[in-house]
Amino acid sequence: MLLTLLCNFAPMAIWAALFMFLGESSDFATALYHSAANFITLGYGEFVMSRQRRMPGRIEAANGILMFVVSTSVMTAAVMDVTKYHHAPLQQESPRKHARARRRDARLGHTLALRGSGRAVA
Incomplete structure (x- = not known):
């Protein structure tokens, strides 16, 4: 999850550098703040780009x-892999347990049937 956060932060920093290169911001902190607001589609509006440079903000x-769609799908796939990994032993164990229980129940049923008939039980 930390890796996906870093992978989302890197493009914000690249966009901030682009905004500085285009002359839309004088310092990196302001450019990064504006970039983050654009990147998460919040767009406060307190930092307005010049008319000829508005399109990069929309593209960002x-x-x-x-x-964020890619990050969500990566995290969802990771959670699915973890649950599949942890449930796999349970699924493998379950048929054996059920077969053992059926055999035990069959023996118990056979023993009870013999007891009811009055015959000797081994």
Whole structure:
């Protein structure tokens, strides 16, 4: 999960560097703050880009949506693998337990039937 967080933070930093390169921000902290607001599609509006440079902010928002979709699918797949790994021994164990229980019940049923008939039980 930490890796997916870092993988989402890296593009934010790259976009922030691009905003600084385009002259939309004077310091990296402000550019990163603006980039994060765009990336998570929050868009506070307190930092407005110049008219000719608005499109990169929209593209970053679309990029952010796609990155969060990828992150969600990666984490979902990881959780599914963990649950599959932990449930596999239970599924393998279960048929054996059921077969043992059926054999035990069959012996017990046979023993009870013999007792009811008055014959000697071994």
